[in-house]
Amino acid sequence: MYIPDLYKNEDKESIQKFLKENAFGILINQTNGKLWATHIPLELEINKEGEEVLHGHIAKENPQWTAFQTNDQVLAVFTGPHSYISSSWYDHENVPTWNYSAVHVYGKIKIIKGDAVIDSLTKLVDKYEQNSKCPVRVADFSKKTMLQTRGIVAFEIKIEEIQAQNKMSQNRDAKNYSNIILELEKTENPQSIAVAKEMTKNKK
Template sequence: MYIPAQFKEQDPDTLFQMIEHCPLGTLITHSEGTLDAIHIPFEINREEGEIGCLIGHVARANPVWRSVANGDEVLVVFRGGDAYISPNWYPSKQQTHRQVPTWNYRAVHVRGQITFRQDESFLRDVVAKLTKTHESTQPIPWSMEDAPADYISAMLKAIVGVEIKILQITGAMKLGQNKNADDLRSAGENVINAGNEIIGEAMLSHLKIKDSR
């Protein structure tokens, strides 16, 4: 993707953390001259391969695991929130009127090689990891052991595992880095007041980084 230099995020930890906080990825595949997009949550295994890998699963009824070959290159897009930015939120606009509307956002693109897995041990591991991650905030976390063993076995037969070896990871964090401190602070506060705390807080966090330098 095209990323202006001031918005390009190259720190792997920052990119992986955003995926962990916003794990629903858009898996984009290409087969037989057709593009397809699937929305599924992913877990990251940073220790696998040179960069790491993504793991997840799709419904067995989904034809993607039959139409896309193991080893094919795919793209997974993760979005970390977005917000419209009004020129009126910049104090400098009142002085110069040299501001225009824009849209701030965070996005991570992962390019990798896909493998579909049907071995039960892998499927159990994927489901267990996803469950552990997303049930961790519940007062009484659900686990696979809470359901009858035969029921879980039947559910596992209804899915196909997805493993993506990461070849490249790139990130765009458009948070107003090209604005002065007063404009960035005001815009971030207005974004939060508009109900978009994810991007607003990210904008103000970037402001703290600038202030500490």
């Protein structure tokens, strides 16, 4: 993606944190001669070779997976909080804009099978069940329920390139920057408030 130098994020630790906190992404590839996209959780993990990878799965009825073996190049897109920024919040005339965070991950995808599928599903369920009052565990599912795993295609994406952008009004002076935060907080919009929090962390 196009990233002006001012908004480029090259901090590995913050990118890893972002991917773990915003794991519901969009998997994009070319399937049957056209671009195809699926909205799914894509979990950042370290494989047996010590490489950073993304794990996920899609329904076998989704034709996207049929292209994985003939064209293994994929793009995964992740977005964080975002909000409209009104130019009325500046002390000078200017144009409105949008603040947002986004990460694009390019890599090679391969289908995984057998125990690796169950391991991937176990990690996924454990992550999102940890705050449940009565957490479920894959290990506790009946054989009948586990038969449903036949209806999915699990995969691993070997990461080749990461592009990260954090556009949070870095081009504004301290006075206008602070005022943007105040105005975002007034909106009572969860996305806008999340942007305000992100800006506060990086306040000049």
